[in-house]
Amino acid sequence: MWPFLQRRLWPVRNRRVCKLFCRLYCQAAKRDTIFALSSGQGKCGVAVIRTSGPASRSALLCMTGTKKPPPPRTATLRRICDPSSCEILDQGLVLWFPGIKHSDGIW
Numbered sequence: 001m002w003p004f005l006q007r008r009l010w011p012v013r014n015r016r017v018c019k020l021f022c023r024l025y026c027q028a029a030k031r032d033t034i035f036a037l038s039s040g041q042g043k044c045g046v047a048v049i050r051t052s053g054p055a056s057r058s059a060l061l062c063m064t065g066t067k068k069p070p071p072p073r074t075a076t077l078r079r080i081c082d083p084s085s086c087e088i089l090d091q092g093l094v095l096w097f098p099g100i101k102h103s104d105g106i107w
Contacts, residue, residue, distance in 0.1 A: 033059065060096065069096040 033053030039046060051059055060069055062083040070076035078094045081087060 035059075057096075060094065064094060070094055072096055072098050 031054065033051065033055035035049060035051040037047065038050045039048040057069060061067065063080055064078040065081050065086070066078070070078070073095065075093045075095050077091060079088050080090050080092050080094075082089055
C-alpha cells in the first residue's frame with residue numbers, strides 16, 4: 001500500500017471500509033499505463049526506462065519486435081525498435097517483471 005494511504009487509513013478500524021476506499025481511490029492508477037526515465041536527467045551512458053500498467057507487456061513486445069516477453073526477472077539482450085517504422089534504435093538489456101497477483105484483487 002502506498003505510504004501516504006497507510007498514514008491516512010491507519011486510524012480506520014474497519015478493514016472492509018479501508019479496502020473499499022483503496023479500491024475506489026486506486027482505480028485510475030490500475031487502468032493507466034505510465035512510463036518514465038528512471039536513470040536521471042542529462043547525458044548518461046545507460047538510460048533506464050520503466051513502465052507500469054496494463055499495456056506494459058504490449059509496449060515491451062512492440063519495442064523489441066518479439067512475440068513473447070523474456071523470462072521473468074531475467075536480463076535479456078534485445079534490439080529496441082521504433083514500432084511505427086521498425087527502425088532499430090539501439091540494443092539494450094530488457095527485464096520483465098510481471099505484476100504481483102493477490103487473492104483479494106486490490107494490488
